[in-house]
Amino acid sequence: MTKKTIQGCCSVLVAPVEERDAEGLCLAFKALSDPARLRVLSLIASQPTGEVCACDLVAPIGKSQPTVSHHLKVLFEAGLVTKEKRGSWIWYRAVPERLAELRTALDPSPAFAAV
Amino acid sequence: MTKKTIQGCCSVLVAPVEERDAEGLCLAFKALSDPARLRVLSLIASQPTGEVCACDLVAPIGKSQPTVSHHLKVLFEAGLVTKEKRGSWIWYRAVPERLAELRTALDPSPAFAAV
DNA sequence: TCGGCATATCGATGGACGTCGATACCTTGC
DNA sequence: GCAAGGTATCGACGTCCATCGATATGCCGA
Numbered sequence: 339m340t341k342k343t344i345q346g347c348c349s350v351l352v353a354p355v356e357e358r359d360a361e362g363l364c365l366a367f368k369a370l371s372d373p374a375r376l377r378v379l380s381l382i383a384s385q386p387t388g389e390v391c392a393c394d395l396v397a398p399i400g401k402s403q404p405t406v407s408h409h410l411k412v413l414f415e416a417g418l419v420t421k422e423k424r425g426s427w428i429w430y431r432a433v434p435e436r437l438a439e440l441r442t443a444l445d446p447s448p449a450f451a452a453v
Numbered sequence: 454m455t456k457k458t459i460q461g462c463c464s465v466l467v468a469p470v471e472e473r474d475a476e477g478l479c480l481a482f483k484a485l486s487d488p489a490r491l492r493v494l495s496l497i498a499s500q501p502t503g504e505v506c507a508c509d510l511v512a513p514i515g516k517s518q519p520t521v522s523h524h525l526k527v528l529f530e531a532g533l534v535t536k537e538k539r540g541s542w543i544w545y546r547a548v549p550e551r552l553a554e555l556r557t558a559l560d561p562s563p564a565f566a567a568v
Numbered sequence: 569t570c571g572g573c574a575t576a577t578c579g580a581t582g583g584a585c586g587t588c589g590a591t592a593c594c595t596t597g598c
Numbered sequence: 599g600c601a602a603g604g605t606a607t608c609g610a611c612g613t614c615c616a617t618c619g620a621t622a623t624g625c626c627g628a
Contacts, residue, residue, distance in 0.1 A: 360488040360495075368486035372586075373479045383561055393604060405587055407606055426595045426604050434561045441556040446498055446549045487616075508574060520617055522576055541574050541625050 363443055366436065369416035374399055375409045382419060383432040391427045478558055481551065484531035489514055490524045497534060498547040506542045 370376055377399060382390045396406050410430060413419045417436045422429050485491055492514060497505045511521050525545060528534045532551045537544050 360491045364486055364488045364491055367482050367491070371479055371483035371486040373476055374586085376479055376482070391604090401586090402588055403605075404589080404607080408586080411606080423595095423605095428605070432561060437559045437561055441559050444552045444556050444559075446547060446552055489616085506574090516616090517618055518575075519577080519619080523616075526576085538575095538625095543575070 363440070366416045366418060366440055369412050369418055372409070374401055374405070375413060378406065378409050379413055379418060379432065382430050383437075389422075389429045389431045391429055392421075393427060395430075478555070481531045481533060481555055484527050484533055487524070489516055489520070490528060493521065493524050494528055494533060494547065497545050498552075504537075504544045504546045506544055507536075508542060510545075 370379070378395055381395060381398060392407070392410060395410070396403050399406055399409075401409075410419070410421070414421060414430075417433060419430045419432055422431070485494070493510055496510060496513060507522070507525060510525070511518050514521055514524075516524075525534070525536070529536060529545075532548060534545045534547055537546070
């Protein structure tokens with residue numbers, strides 16, 4: 339009655355790197371798993387100049403300043419944005435390389451097997 | 454002292470579609486925001502046959518059967534996998550189109566502005 | 569029809585997370 | 599030095615979530 343005798347059970351291939359890498363990827367995906375944060379990143383990445391001052395994010399997002407600051411911190415710690423202090427203001431930029439990493443991880447072609 | 458007089462303040466472009474689409478994308482990213490779930494998806498997608506029986510996922514993931522079942526449900530509801538019942542077993546497959554959607558959303562080229 | 573296996577659901581629990589007001593820190597202009 | 603504004607941190611609160619054991623449902627073979 340076992341499936342093996344009927345279907346020829348699949349030998350689930352467990353990639354050994356999996357467990358460690360999954361943690362790192364999850365940190366990034368977790369950063370994208372909140373609507374407000376996704377919009378923050380979108381606002382930053384869609385700028386013609388490539389950068390946004392933190393103070394200009396509060397109004398469009400519609401959350402309090404501490405909340406936006408918190409989300410920016412999460413994005414920063416996930417490696418999705420960089421910040422640069424200029425005067426009183428802090429400018430945020432998206433990190434294309436990190437985004438490319440995530441896209442690669444979501445590629446169903448052979449590369450995904452290595453996730 | 455305002456930034457506008459010094460830097461020429463950025464006019465943060467708010468995409469109107471943003472809020473609605475962010476919710477849909479977040480559902481998928483949230484599904485990927487757990488290490489166990491990421492590994493489940495990886496195991497499914499990396500199969501040569503393209504499909505995996507649910508029963509073969511419990512052992513590699515190292516979580517209880519109800520937990521794995523829960524994770525599969527989340528992935529299914531996020532549109533990342535499909536399931537097909539054959540006899541007593543349920544076979545899961547990845548959904549390449551949905552993965553492609555996410556890759557597109559993470560593209561820093563113009564497309565990302567529409568997220 | 570019955571026993572066994574695969575899968576899903578339920579209920580409970582401990583921990584993580586989003587949110588905000590209050591507040592502290594730092595920089596700038598006066 | 600002082601006042602004002604931008605930003606981060608803190609503490610608290612309510613909610614969501616991952617996890618598991620127990621249990622229900624469904625399918626198959628005997």
